[in-house]
Amino acid sequence: MSTLALAFDLGGTELRGALVERGGDVVARVSAPTLAVAGSEAVIGQIITLADMLLKEHPQAKVTGIGMCAPGPLDPKAGIVIGPPTLAGWHNVPLIDILSRQFGLPVRLENDANAAALGEWRFGAGRGTGSLVFVTVSTGIGGGVIADGHIYHGRRGLAAEIGHMTITGEGDRCFCGAVGCFEAVASGTALGRWATRLTTPGDGSLLRRLSNNGDVSARHVVEAARAGDVAARRLVEAEARWLGIGFTNLLHLYSPDLIVMGGGLSNGFDLLAPTIRATVEHRAMQAYRDVPIVPAELGDRAGLVGAASLILWEGEPGTALAMVQNEETTTGAREASQG
Numbered sequence: 001m002s003t004l005a006l007a008f009d010l011g012g013t014e015l016r017g018a019l020v021e022r023g024g025d026v027v028a029r030v031s032a033p034t035l036a037v038a039g040s041e042a043v044i045g046q047i048i049t050l051a052d053m054l055l056k057e058h059p060q061a062k063v064t065g066i067g068m069c070a071p072g073p074l075d076p077k078a079g080i081v082i083g084p085p086t087l088a089g090w091h092n093v094p095l096i097d098i099l100s101r102q103f104g105l106p107v108r109l110e111n112d113a114n115a116a117a118l119g120e121w122r123f124g125a126g127r128g129t130g131s132l133v134f135v136t137v138s139t140g141i142g143g144g145v146i147a148d149g150h151i152y153h154g155r156r157g158l159a160a161e162i163g164h165m166t167i168t169g170e171g172d173r174c175f176c177g178a179v180g181c182f183e184a185v186a187s188g189t190a191l192g193r194w195a196t197r198l199t200t201p202g203d204g205s206l207l208r209r210l211s212n213n214g215d216v217s218a219r220h221v222v223e224a225a226r227a228g229d230v231a232a233r234r235l236v237e238a239e240a241r242w243l244g245i246g247f248t249n250l251l252h253l254y255s256p257d258l259i260v261m262g263g264g265l266s267n268g269f270d271l272l273a274p275t276i277r278a279t280v281e282h283r284a285m286q287a288y289r290d291v292p293i294v295p296a297e298l299g300d301r302a303g304l305v306g307a308a309s310l311i312l313w314e315g316e317p318g319t320a321l322a323m324v325q326n327e328e329t330t331t332g333a334r335e336a337s338q339g
């Protein structure tokens, strides 16, 4: 068996673990509902349990380290989870120290959106590009930027908090307290909210029939739009316009070779794409208009394989990222000595 990394993706609802090969293939996966309100010690206990399960299943595995991603804010260099809003009782937890002492292995920590960006860049939709912006649109909006072969970190690793860039002066208040955040107007949650407001229970609309007369979700909107429902199509168009405005900002800021859209709402990418592109065409300066905008390819394993690749491909934090050659991702792992 080739060299592997243990990878963990710590989310507010689910904790995922995997054994990942250098070529990005997932050899084994486990998961558990995160004990999100039980505090950091309980969750670290879960990580250890899942790691033991994976290692017991694959006693032959040559594990060289642990790649871990978690919600921000976190400091990837210092290895500290600063205080994610979705995990109770996590305040400045030195996760790298704790896990490396527990397992006697090198550990790398990265923000979950950055890890997913790295996964897509290295093994997914972004293969072969120099720079990309990854945007995940689901409950909220997050993102990561690969710029000239580096994850763009900024001070304390806090860069690319894409969901909280202000793109309008009005609308619903964001959970961060501000008004007009990208996430507050364009997340899947926001789309569901627009649809819920537009309809009423029992009005016979397709949106309310799909939701059994409960609150309408983004998934219902996409489903109704696919069925040709006019109201849902309008909502999708409005959503795509907001995404197009946000993406235009990202093009101007980072000048990527590619924008990759992931997250739950990327299931409706084909419906959203024409208006996203038309909006960019209309708003971006000429030089930025031909940048491709594509759906993510790795789904919910992007963060896992990205985090694993920090162990399997990188040197010290802060060094330039090793570029994966196309043949290596298609023909599987090569020996690490060549990297």
Ligand SMILES: [Zn+2]
Residues within 6 Å of the ligand: 163, 164, 174, 175, 176, 177, 178, 181, 183, 184
């Ligand atoms: Zn916000």
